[in-house]
Amino acid sequence: MRISALSAASGVSVPTIKYYLREGLLPQGQTTSQTQARYDDDHVARLRLIRALVDVAGLSLAQVRDVVTRLDDPPESWHDVLGIAHGAAVAGPTGVPITHVADARALLADLGWQVDEHTPALAQLQRATEALADAGLDVGPERLAVYARAAHAVAEADLDGLPRTSPAEAGRHVVLGTLLYEPLLLALRRLAHEDVSGARYGRARATPPRRSAR
Amino acid sequence: MRISALSAASGVSVPTIKYYLREGLLPQGQTTSQTQARYDDDHVARLRLIRALVDVAGLSLAQVRDVVTRLDDPPESWHDVLGIAHGAAVAGPTGVPITHVADARALLADLGWQVDEHTPALAQLQRATEALADAGLDVGPERLAVYARAAHAVAEADLDGLPRTSPAEAGRHVVLGTLLYEPLLLALRRLAHEDVSGARYGRARATPPRRSAR
Structure with a gap:
């Protein structure tokens, strides 16, 4: 298909597609003339993936580039496949580096979990607990x-759901699953808050909650 | 304290503090002369909160403003307290609006959860499931x-942890807890991935996983 058809099929505008091509996020199409190229379903799938990573997972374009590069060249061992997802989005929105993760390590030791001491999610855990403490929430x-029991149950289901076809295909699922199931889990937690709150404090309410700032 | 001491106590630079003052994110200090004002511990706490919301929860400054405005004027009923957190960060990174939430509603009906049909987290759930489907993950x-069981267990623990002092204090905990426990849950899920993967596929590895894109 031409770029206009690719745009229609993916819902991504032609200028944005051209930008992704220039930035190397999207592989070049098959050149058919000096000014035209042909694209296929792989391009449609890649565009949907990019939009999901940006819109839903909230990654920056640099992080998206990192993820798709890893997807295009996945590691060959099953355990390392998991690592390719965990490098993504780990720096956090402002990329603040975390240099000490001692508390997070102690916390995992209490849980009896075994993880690599260099794994990026340790820094995430450290940052998350520090932010809670800073805000006065212990x-x-x-x-x-x-939380740990819930996270572990979810992780087991995630690994149960991995395709057993090849590390490459599993890698795609791991990267997408790690990032795209996160919003699902967070949305369900917020909805569960409302369900639990309604059951405990009464749900008699015909209108949405009053929003003082609106 | 003066603004320089406020900066030292909070770790936020003076120009950034002045920016937050101009933008109304931080209440003005008590004026002591034409060019000076005095700040107190409430300002330190507010600055830490703003940084946590930006750095850890990943909110934009507009979303932070919305959250702190709600915190300053919380609703009076216990059930509505939960609503003030759920309006924050719900539009997602790019603010794509969701106009149909029928699938998400059906999904919640299957779970037997009762939520307000206008609750913003329904749009989050809809977007999350659509993104998974778009990426070929069912x-x-x-x-x-x-996922639902895990989210519900977490939500019950969250509500157990609310202070019973006043809706205002509970509101602060709800807003901060909703946003700041999210990174904790996500970090634990990633670490659990690694623990489960190690147990299943072997964890003999002296170095971090090979990163093809680095």
Whole structure:
């Protein structure tokens, strides 16, 4: 298909497609003349992936480039496949580096989890607990245990869901699954808040909650 | 304290503090002369909160403003307290609006959860499931059940952890807890991936996984 058809099929505008081509996020099409190229379904799939990573997972274009580069050249061992997803989006929105992860390591040791000491998610955990402490919210052991149990159950289901065809295909699922199931989990948590709150404090309400700032 | 001491206490630079003052994110200090004002511990706490919302929760400054405005004027009923957190960060990174949430509603009906039909998290759920489908990852009923059970357990722990002092104080906890526990949950999920993967596929590895894109 031509670029206009690719745009229609993917819902991504032609200027944006051209930008992704220039930035190397999207592979070049097959050149058919000096000014035209032909694209196929792989391009449609890649564009949908880019938009999902940007719109839903909230990655920057630099992070998207990192993810798709890894997807195009996945590692060959099953355990390393998981690593390719975890490097993405780990620096956080402002890319603040975390240099000490001692507390996070101690916390995982309490849980009995075994992870590589260089794994990027340790820095995420460190940053998350520090931010909670800074805001005056303590992560008590009971609450942490509930979170850890929930996260572990979800992770087991995630690994159960991996295709057993090849590390490359599994890698695609891991990268997309790691990033795209995150918004699902967060949305369900917020909805569960409302369900639990309604059951505890009463749900008699015909209109949405009053929003003082609107 | 003066603005320089406020900067030292909060770790936020003086120009950034002045920017937050101009933007109304931070209340003005008590004026002591034409060019000076005095700040207190509430300003330090507010600055830490703003940084946590930006750096950890990944909110834009406009979203931060919305959250702190709600915090300053919380609703009075316990159930509505939860709503003030759920309006934040719900539009997603690019603010793509979601106009149909029928699938998400059906999904919640299957789970037996009762939520307001206008609740913003329904749009989040809709967007998350659409993105997964677009990427070729189906949310099967088994996986969804695991996610829903995990989210519900976490939500119950979250509500157990709310202070019973006043709706205003609970509101602060709800807003911060909704946003700041999200990175904790996501970090734990990634670490659990690694723990589960190591247990299943072997964790003999002295170095971090090979990163093809680095």
